[in-house]
Amino acid sequence: MSEDRNQFSAGCAWIEGQYVPIAEARIPILDTGFARSDLTYDVAAVWKGRFFRLDDHLDRLLAGCDRIRIKPLWTKDEIRSIMTETVRLSGLTDAYVEVVITRGVPGPGERDPRLWTPRLYAYAIPYVWIVRPELQEKGTEVVVARNTRRIPPGSVDPTVKNFHWGDLVRGLFEAYDRDSWLAILPDADGLVTEGAGFNVFALVEGVLRTPERGILHGITRRTVIEIAQGSDIPLRVGDLRVGDLYRASEIFLTSTAGGVMPVARLDGEPVGDGRPGPVTTNIRKCYWDLHTDPRMSSPVQYLAPELTPPPKRAC
Ligand SMILES: Cc1ncc(COP(=O)(O)O)c(C=O)c1O
Incomplete structure (x- = not known):
């Protein structure tokens, strides 16, 4: 058709x-x-x-x-x-x-x-792309929200994907007010949680870190964790303080809507040398390669059979 x-x-x-x-x-x-x-x-x-x-x-x-x-x-x-x-x-x-x-x-x-x-x-x-592919090549900018806290897990269970986006949208407005457009929300204890539609990773002193509590356990996050485990990238899943983000040499955001999205600037300051770093770049490539791997993906049978592209090589 x-x-x-x-x-x-x-x-x-x-x-x-x-x-x-x-x-x-x-x-x-x-x-x-x-x-x-x-x-x-x-x-x-x-x-x-x-x-x-x-x-x-x-x-x-x-x-x-x-x-x-x-x-x-x-x-x-x-x-x-x-x-x-x-x-x-x-x-x-x-x-x-x-x-x-x-x-x-x-x-x-x-x-x-x-x-x-x-x-x-x-x-x-x-x-849908949270960060357009062209911008992903350069890395996006993001702020840490100062006036917005992520809703506590005791109020709304963040592991159940939900539409309670009041805090996430408030974070977005905070970002726009500070000439940015994406915000990472801390919780009341100063721990990193997530943002509007994405999880957060940071490479701190050579260790790839991502929060575990107070977040949606994203499927993209899980894929990145598996890539890191399979490539011997040191990984620590657990509490990540906002202060750790300012020490990070690489930061990226993950979502089904955009994949692995490199962060070039945090609160207006460069992350590392202000460009997507090698660990992020490698994980991002592996992530997209997996989309054509039959172990992780399944073909849609379209109306016209020739519309179904053949599977490509694995990551
Ligand atoms: C609050 C929140 N965190 C994280 C994510 C990322 O999850 P996934 O990787 O499964 O898309 C989403 C996705 O919409 C989200 O809404």
Whole structure:
């Protein structure tokens, strides 16, 4: 199907059992996902026609449902099929594929969340970059938020991917107010957490470090940890103080939406020599190579079989 005749080419959503063009996708205004952020979600990437670690994304989604006591009506395989179908219909070979499970729509005056029937929404749109690839080549700038703390895990469990973005968005405004555009949020004890849609890594005295507590355990973060373990890069997963960031020779951010994103400047000062460092550059290359590795990725069967690109070599 040619792109201009495909009504789904800008994106495709699955809403209440139907596949619709992304611009026509609607959710009920009373859905508690919208009204109270009562949901969990996940985002997987399709790159060169292949899903990256879709199984791991689905496992995290279902574990999140369990933790917040939502009982989804769909099996893992059914969710996988719905997500795959949104991509297949759109024809997108580089896609951002989101699935959301909400607690549902309460009946009139109903306040008992145990009684609501979960709903599922899914959509595929063109791949999203937190940091554009051209900027990744030079390295981005980022600030450490001074007036915003990450919401404590005792209030909102950050391991359950969620829409409680009040602190993350406040951090973004703080960044813009300081002539930057991305913010890393500390917690109340001065430990590094994460930012709006990304985890944080820092190379401090030759050791690659990333926080463990108070964060979403990102699939990109997991991939980087595995790359580091497989390449004998010294690694320490655990508390990282904000002060450690200022001593770091390399810093990078990780997300499904952008991959491994080198940081060139922190609070306006250069990180290392102000360019992506060798450890970051190497990990970034390995990360993207893995997207065509059959051990980590699976092909989408598109409408026209010739649209499915062949797998490439492993990292
Ligand atoms: C708060 C937060 N932290 C980290 C991440 C990175 O997770 P992943 O690598 O699974 O995309 C995300 C992704 O959206 C996020 O929202």
